[in-house]
Amino acid sequence: MEPKISEKAWNPELEKKILQQWEEEKIYDFTPQDDNYTIDTPPPYPSGRPWHIGAAAHYSQIDMIARTARMAGKNVYFPIGIDRNGLPVELYTEKKHKIRMRETERGEFLNLCRDALDDLEAEMLLIMKSLGISGDFANYYRTDSKEYRALTQSTFIELWKKGQVYLANRPNNYDWVSGTTIADAEIMYEDLATKLVYMKFKIKDTDQEIIIASTRPELLCACRTIIVNPDDERYSQYIGKKIIVPITNAEVELRTHHSAQQEFGSGAVMVCSYGDQNDVALFRELELEEIVAIGLDGRMTEVAGEYTGLKPKQARTKIIEDLETKGLLDKVEDIVHRTPVSERSKTPIEIIPMEEYYLKQKDAVEKIKKLGQEITFHPPMHKQILMNWLESINIDWPISRRRYYGTEIPIWYCKSCSEPHVPEPGKYYRPWEEKCPISNCTKCDSTEFVGEERTFDTWMDSSVSPLFISKFNRDDEFFKKVYPASIRPQAKDIVRTWLYYTLLRCEQLTGEKPWSEAWVMGYGLDEKGMKMSKSKGNAIDPLPVIEKLGADTFRFWSASEINHGYDFRCNEQKIESTKKFLSKLWNVSRFLSSFPIIKSGKLSASDKWILAELDNLVKECKKGYEVYNFFIPAIAIREFTWNVFAAHYIEMVKARAYGIEFSDEERDGAIFTLHKTLSTILKLLAPITPFITEHLWKELYSKDSIHKEKQVMPENIEDQSEITKEIAEFNSKVWNEKKSQNLSLKDSIKIEIPESLEPFKKDLKSMHNLE
Incomplete structure (x- = not known):
């Protein structure tokens, strides 16, 4: 029988075609329902060459969260954003154009920053799409857009009116290179x-x-x-x-x-x-x-x-x-x-005394601790980063910065008496450039104003990401359906900034926590165990690796290499070595494509045994997917597919599947079990390697996408792992014996089958050509 899958190996070039199909079929489009699963995805920052390989691994795992949730039957809202505010782009622009920010006209400097970001952003989006990230790219947001900055300013105005903001001259942390206060x-x-x-x-x-x-x-x-x-x-x-x-x-x-x-x-x-x-x-x-x-x-x-x-x-x-x-x-x-x-x-x-705006945070520490305790952290150990940070807070948050490329503080000062005035919320204001929207000073009735020139700390923008994606103060119906978000995935180095500030700001504005779960990943290190960064020159660019080896190879490396929450080392040779598993999966699928799909059959002891082992695999994968630790299913699937299913079961039933010296019922039992096992493996693996599983699924099992399938649930079959050990030991014994006698694996040999393996006798005899 000719295999239905004619290609002898998985070709990563197929990933581009599959990406196009997903886009045309709109399989990841989101329509809000009464119950939704919102991911408050970290908007990555394009500064210099965007991303190193550790960051790409991080985002590929965030996509695994989304795919896992979909297969669990959840209506997933997976927005994509790009963070475009703050110091890095200013430094990049100064370096690129050999200029100094404060010696360049402000409007001109902002345009240069925006152009630089556009180029870098395009490459970043290309990497994300190439990775197979199933987010909403059609509606991706930018933190420097008028809409986003208007929200940041609106939330500031609201907190100003509540008395949560004040101006004070205090000693501040001062970064003299970038010329601004820092928190x-x-x-x-x-x-x-x-x-x-x-x-x-x-x-x-x-x-x-x-x-x-x-x-x-x-x-x-x-x-x-x-x-x-x-x-x-x-x-x-x-x-x-x-x-x-x-x-x-x-x-x-x-x-x-x-x-x-x-x-x-x-x-x-x-x-x-x-x-x-x-x-x-x-x-x-x-x-x-x-x-x-x-x-x-x-x-x-x-x-x-x-x-x-x-x-x-x-x-x-x-x-x-x-x-x-x-x-x-x-x-x-x-x-x-x-x-x-x-x-x-x-x-x-x-440390220099400076007059800055402060947002009150000291009084909120106990409240934020309580909210932090209500959030489920994956892994739980990283909750302590938040708690340690809360213990260290002893001053309010200085939120004003003396930089250009950021959201402007929406304040105008009376020219006569210096009284500060904030406008009505809702639109994006640029006080350094625009006329004050307020006609008269509320204190002295003067009509002349001077605009504030400072911008916000970039975390003032980033900390409202769950409010922006849920259309806070823009679409009340949508907001009610998708807020609070379900999960915040992020790296551990920004727990004390992005995670903490989001908790603080969203509680101040909504009175509740912004999400119920936080998923925190470790650092991507180089092969020597040093943290990767562009400045150290040890960062690996992910795009050439993805283009050379394919996104699925990269994603499977990410899942099988990284025990969630821990730092991990990045090495291109290791990534390449994971390609062997995808080759194994392809070879197994190609072999099985020779056999028709059979809906049932008479199951032998061998079939019942592998289905019991498959059920154990389902349970193990479920355990990992429930806590979004993809290391658990990745390792379990590889071990089962390679060392149990392919090495032992397929070899045991090969002759039976071809119907050689077996009845039609026995043959059908083998074919049914082969396809049930492979189709289950593909569904279990789909969140981790979405491309190869999609291709094989459509080639073998359905015209519809595997990513519309529901999560596989355990059937609670009686455990037979003791038998697995005995089968593996017996097969190894036969193979070693043949090797010692210089026999090929097809040659006959006389070896006694143990009594405990009697139910498997017929399959073992045909497998090893036993006399």
């Missing part, structure tokens, strides 16, 4: 090599001195007090004394404070405005007068005297030299110091 959530900590400088501070009116160690000697000019631990007896005689600060000769008081660590450096600490967050807290607590030592340009200000205009690192080197020259240096140690670094520019941040 605590945008800081990462790196262990950087630095110098711990031990300096001699004189006790006033004595010839005595104390040694103070610091990693920031350049801030001597901002030193306002010295603290020691109250239990540190070394300094008890100096409490309340005046201390002379080296280089500046300023006089400060030595005080006690519990935050001083006796074991660090000399145990005596200089408190400067502002070396770190501990300094910020101490300045507030001790009511010290601030000295601004570092300016917005990241250089020392005029209070630094002869060091004015130097970058902090330059000033540090020069001050160490001067301390040594003046005999005020005790010693210098090379240490590794945990340093706060801007997540975006990768440079150490400074």
Whole structure:
């Protein structure tokens, strides 16, 4: 019998044809019903070359969530978005055009950013489509669209009216490279090599001195007090004394404070405005007068005297030299110091007092903790990232940024009295360019206004993604049907930003949590275990890999390599090696395509055994799919298909399926079981490898898409796994014996079949040509 499938191997080029069919058949179109499954998909950010291979693996698994939910009978709403706000595109545009943002006309700079994003976005959408992502590409959204920005501004106006927003001048994290305030959530900590400088501070009116160690000697000019631990007896005689600060000769008081660590450096600490967050807290607590030592340009200000205009690192080197020259240096140690670094520019941040807008969050921490407990996390361990972050919040969220490419803060100020005014919500406003929509100042009746020039923190936009996709304040009927969303899939590095801010903002605006489940994936690492990034040059571009090996090979690697929630290593050779499984599946399907589809047949012991093993596979896959851990079904399907179904059952029933020395009833039993097993494997595998399963399904079983099939449910057949072990051991024994006698697998051999395998005797005899 000729196989119905004539091609000898799976050709990834077929994926393009299948993509086209899906688009023409509109099989993933969404029509809202009373009960819907909404995925609040992370809008990826096109900056530089879009995506590395780890991000592509992440999104392919998000698609597996959507496909799993559809096969479970859910009405899936799977919106696709592109995140186009914020710093990365500004830096990319500056680099590409060799310009500086603040030296370029604002409108012109925004147009250059938009053009850059359009090119990068096109490639990103191509990757997503090539991966077989079954989202709504026809209606994909952009976070820099007028509609999206209008929503961000509307939610701000609503919170402004509720008294949740205020203006304050406070010490802020400042990224001097990008020239803007950043929130605590945008800081990462790196262990950087630095110098711990031990300096001699004189006790006033004595010839005595104390040694103070610091990693920031350049801030001597901002030193306002010295603290020691109250239990540190070394300094008890100096409490309340005046201390002379080296280089500046300023006089400060030595005080006690519990935050001083006796074991660090000399145990005596200089408190400067502002070396770190501990300094910020101490300045507030001790009511010290601030000295601004570092300016917005990241250089020392005029209070630094002869060091004015130097970058902090330059000033540090020069001050160490001067301390040594003046005999005020005790010693210098090379240490590794945990340093706060801007997540975006990768440079150490400074803390500078600035006037910014704040959104209240401190008062909401307990409420968000409660909401967090109500959300099911996959895997559960990543809930702790959120809880740890909530424990660390001690200031409100600074939401204003001094950048261009972002959603503008919709505020105009009265030119006469500076009273701020917000417009009515609903449209997108650009205060830096547009006339104020309010005619008269509510305070002094003036008619002249000045527009706000700052933009929002990009998380102000991203945090309303579930509201935007559900048409919040635009289509009440649609909103009621799809909100709250069902699941938020995302990476673990943005739990403290995107996940947290979305919880905060959506609760403030709707009074409820934005989704009931959160699915959190680990990092994609390079083959050495280092986190992949474009800046390190170790990121693998996914598009050439997908084009060379096919999306299904890539997706099956993603599922079988990544135990959900854990970091994973990316290696092109490993991806290529997973192609062997798809080849095996193709060969099995091609062989079975020789046999007609039979709806029933007399089942032998062998048939009942493999169907019991198939039922175990269904149960195992169900377990993995229910928690969206695709590693479980991927490994189970590969193991069953390769090492049980193909290696043992197919070989056992091959002769029977051809009807050689078996009755028609026995033949039909084998053919029925072969097709039932393969069709079940295809349905189980469909969410992971949608292309090859679609092709084989349509070739063998139906004109309709496999992706319209319902999830396979267990039949609860009695377990026969003990028999599996015995069959495998017996078959291996026969194969090894033939090998040792230099016999081919078709040659006859005399071996006794164990009594426990008696029900399988006829199939085993024909399989091995036993005498």
